[in-house]
Amino acid sequence: MKKLISVLSATVLLMTAAFSVSAAKLPAAVSSGVTVERIDFNDPGFLRGMDVSSVLSLERSGVSFCGSDGEEEDIFKILADNGVNAIRVRVWNEPETADGRSYGGGACDLASACEIGERAARYGLKLLVDFHYSDFWADPAKQKAPKAWADMGVEEKCSAVETFTLQSLNAIRSAGGDVYMVQIGNETTSGIAGVNDFSAMPRIFGAGAAAVRAFDPDVLVALHFTDPQKTETMKWFADWLDENSVDYDVFASSYYPNWHGSLENLTEVLGYAARRYGKYAVVAETSYPYTLADSDGHPNTINASTGLSGDMLWDFTPQGQADELSAVMRAVNAVPDGRGLGVFWWEGAWITVGDTTGLGGAEYDARLAQNRLLWERYGSGWAASACCEYDPDDAGLWYGGSAVDNQAFFDPSGRALPSLSVFGDVLTGSYSGEALRGDVNGDGRVNIVDATAIQRICAGLDQPDSRASMLADFDGSGAIDVVDATRLQVWLVS
Numbered sequence: 001m002k003k004l005i006s007v008l009s010a011t012v013l014l015m016t017a018a019f020s021v022s023a024a025k026l027p028a029a030v031s032s033g034v035t036v037e038r039i040d041f042n043d044p045g046f047l048r049g050m051d052v053s054s055v056l057s058l059e060r061s062g063v064s065f066c067g068s069d070g071e072e073e074d075i076f077k078i079l080a081d082n083g084v085n086a087i088r089v090r091v092w093n094e095p096e097t098a099d100g101r102s103y104g105g106g107a108c109d110l111a112s113a114c115e116i117g118e119r120a121a122r123y124g125l126k127l128l129v130d131f132h133y134s135d136f137w138a139d140p141a142k143q144k145a146p147k148a149w150a151d152m153g154v155e156e157k158c159s160a161v162e163t164f165t166l167q168s169l170n171a172i173r174s175a176g177g178d179v180y181m182v183q184i185g186n187e188t189t190s191g192i193a194g195v196n197d198f199s200a201m202p203r204i205f206g207a208g209a210a211a212v213r214a215f216d217p218d219v220l221v222a223l224h225f226t227d228p229q230k231t232e233t234m235k236w237f238a239d240w241l242d243e244n245s246v247d248y249d250v251f252a253s254s255y256y257p258n259w260h261g262s263l264e265n266l267t268e269v270l271g272y273a274a275r276r277y278g279k280y281a282v283v284a285e286t287s288y289p290y291t292l293a294d295s296d297g298h299p300n301t302i303n304a305s306t307g308l309s310g311d312m313l314w315d316f317t318p319q320g321q322a323d324e325l326s327a328v329m330r331a332v333n334a335v336p337d338g339r340g341l342g343v344f345w346w347e348g349a350w351i352t353v354g355d356t357t358g359l360g361g362a363e364y365d366a367r368l369a370q371n372r373l374l375w376e377r378y379g380s381g382w383a384a385s386a387c388c389e390y391d392p393d394d395a396g397l398w399y400g401g402s403a404v405d406n407q408a409f410f411d412p413s414g415r416a417l418p419s420l421s422v423f424g425d426v427l428t429g430s431y432s433g434e435a436l437r438g439d440v441n442g443d444g445r446v447n448i449v450d451a452t453a454i455q456r457i458c459a460g461l462d463q464p465d466s467r468a469s470m471l472a473d474f475d476g477s478g479a480i481d482v483v484d485a486t487r488l489q490v491w492l493v494s
């Protein structure tokens with residue numbers, strides 16, 4: 001026994017010595033915020049997008065944003081730096097009362113879309129313009145026409161949609177926005193612009209599409225449906241659009257894992273329009289909580305008492321958030337014929353306007369009262385009391401703050417979560433643990449065995465996991481190739 005211990009001690013001594021000798025010239029440790037498997041995108045321009053429609057109302061409420069390093073920056077720069085390459089912005093026609101009180105929900109009028117488009121373009125971010133053709137939220141439950149269009153018939157509405165779409169797009173481009181794709185309606189499963197007759201809806205879609213074509217034939221026209229778990233209904237929509245000769249390019253869906261079925265089914269639904277009608281596919285909205293805690297005093301859609309139903313595979317952590325997004329990207333990328341164009345995270349910056357975390361009693365009440373004032377004044381909550389005149393039965397009853405502050409990519413102070421880097425990490429793979437660059441086989445040392453491991457990866461003999469992918473990229477170029485093996489060998493003898 002004694003002999004064994006002494007042998008062990010000698011081994012430990014030797015290992016320690018070996019480590020300390022080489023430590024001086026060990027390559028830098030690498031670490032990302034999250035571990036992400038690399039995705040081989042069909043198109044390097046795959047849209048890794050985020051909807052931040054409410055962001056101007058948050059800034060007016062005093063919110064600022066900083067990167068994971070704690071440095072305050074323009075949020076659009078932070079997003080671009082982390083690999084986001086497209087921004088989605090919703091447009092409501094007139095989301096306020098006649099005397100100018102905001103309905104809330106981010107106060108997303110045309111002026112707001114113009115400013116968001118311009119700021120996004122400064123950092124090379126493309127724009128998906130999401131027209132609701134309503135003065136407030138349009139979703140499967142409601143598709144109310146704008147106040148100004150309330151008395152119009154279908155023919156008149158077609159004309160109004162066409163004019164509003166063209167004028168808005170011209171305004172956004174004039175302001176500097178890089179319009180890339182346009183949604184004619186939002187989650188239009190039950191109607192659009194107050195038209196819920198399925199024989200008339202295609203004409204509204206057509207009017208919006210015609211405006212986009214007139215604006216710029218290179219801009220993509222998207223139609224957006226939801227409830228992808230209703231597989232046959234979604235396929236029916238694609239057939240119905242074809243039967244009615246609706247002119248569009250992209251079949252888009254929302255995907256919220258709590259309600260929307262499996263990812264395999266999502267690929268199937270999006271793939272149907274791709275295979276049969278040659279359409280592109282986009283997930284226009286997805287999101288996932290990094291925590292179940294609330295931080296603004298308004299209950300979150302997914303919280304500790306609701307949790308998530310179904311077979312949820314991911315944790316309520318930044319890592320879980322990154323896992324969800326990369327899984328959805330993978331599902332869209334799997335759409336046949338390379339027709340999967342991209343994924344947009346919904347409202348990834350809709351954080352609290354005043355952090356209630358850890359407060360209790362009177363302190364909590366005071367902070368909540370302060371938040372309410374900001375939501376009312378700047379429209380930075382999901383709905384403000386002024387919306388009662390337009391949407392008395394839903395938002396008019398439940399108006400308040402952010403129901404998704406726990407699904408943002410920023411913490412309550414506005415600092416980027418470690419998960420934000422997922423938008424870029426999917427291109428290369430990333431590893432959240434501490435490790436030595438080049439230690440591909442994970443034995444704690446960097447030596448000739450690792451060079452061989454890199455060569456085997458290059459030759460397609462081995463499939464690296466996300467950790468090995470990150471470490472095999474020895475020169476940090478974003479790709480694993482023979483240069484990495486050569487550089488590592490040179491480094492070993494240097």
Ligand code: CA
Nearest residue numbers: 298299300402
């Ligand atoms: Ca909340």
